[in-house]
Amino acid sequence: MVDTPSLIEASGLKVSRGGQVILNGINLTVDPGEIVTLIGPNGAGKSTLVRALLGLERIDSGTITRKAELVIGYQAQSVVIDATLPLTVRRFLTLTCNRPDDELSRTLNHVQLNPILDKSVHVLSGGEMQRVQLARAILRNPDLLVLDEPTQNVDISGAIELYRLIQETRDRLNCAVIMVSHDLNVVMSATTRVYCLNNHICCSGRPAEVSKHPEFLRLFGQSAADMLAIYTHNHDHGPTGEVLSTHNHTHDHPH
């Protein structure tokens, strides 16, 4: 895809808040059709970086170029809707775009939910809400799907399922995906490029490369890297998940 222009290109990005440098020297590009995953410990600036790329954060220096007329579908890290706001699934799905009911139902089916459009969003479970959010982002027919911790509040088999859905969505819509994640062990299957972030970009590349990088090992430890390697190696066999037997905590080594 050398001849296609990037969807988003950031160079020399610096963001600080209250005298604290959150992001520094960030260079990152997202090309059409790519799945880019940002990983890093808590407080590494993952969400800040995504928000900056979308133009939601004031940046101190550097440049961000977004393709003109870029259609974005955004899944926020957690959506807390005030109980006083009556909202059906239908109305939630059509917050920023209008679509007919049959299309809404079809998309809910894609994310494996019963198409109950008249259901109030306030009675959905955490996992259901994540999938309704994904459906909402998909319905925009985006060039770029931005998912901030899409597997929060979802158990590990649910997470695998969600990643499968995201990959399938990418294939169907031919869109690019930026994903923020902290569960290393399952995120990797479909990712084309991983950025390992800890206020700066420690390393980036294909999952297999990143897992061997010394910076990655220093940040996440050998056990995480081992699991990553296993998973990447096995990924041709489909995401059934030998890796699932082990739990992996990635936040043991904060800076």
Added chain:
Amino acid sequence: MDDFLVRASLAGIGVAIAAGPLGCFVVWRRMAYFGDTLAHSALLGVALGFLFGTAPTLGTMATGIGVAMLLVWLQQKEDWSSDTLLGLLSHTTLAGGLIAITFIQGIRIDLIAYLFGDILAVSDTDVAWTWAGAILVSGVVALLWRPLVALTVNKDMAMAEGIAGRSIELAFVVLIAVVVAISMKVVGILLITAMLIIPPATARHLARTPEQMALIAILVGCIAVALGLTGSYRWDIPAGPAIVLAAAALFAGGMASGLISNLTSKRRQPIAPAQR
């Protein structure tokens, strides 16, 4: 019906139409105290209006917008919580207004009328102001409705997907200032927030979508105005407080009916994962 009652009804309905949909956002965004602060600043606006020789309504609008901007500025500069800043601005402007109003020479100002409303004394000009404001507010709210709802659900999401958050939020604040200005004569400075909060809160019991809630809030507001004016006329009680009490009674009714329907229908089928 007497002329003054017709004017009072018209003014009250104008306020109900403007305050209902906008009040929904005040409820959803938990901005009741913000509405109160703008209302409290209204008296200062009245005084400034007299001092500069403009209509009180214009003075009130300008002061409300000024206070809102000051709040935004303070929020960015200082570490105090919004709650504290609102308390500061709310009572400072009220105290300032109470003092400023004593400096106005030559014109007798009925302070009680501003504090508690004097809907039965509204003039044709007041009705015209109210309706001009109501039409302006309704038009802009209708225009900005969808982006405002999206911003209310999740600001990041709405802005990432191309909604011009900053200017729409600014317009929202200005609209509240306008509603405060046109409500002052009807229910009075101390009761304005009631017209923003109680009808939408009542509507919440019945609505399933934001749009339904806004429309029902208008309806509830109109009924409260009708009931309040009737009560005021019949029992010779102050009209503004009567309207607010009528709205509160409707809220209690809505709550009771909500409780009853909750008890009678216990069905809650989950939106379970589908086939697979």
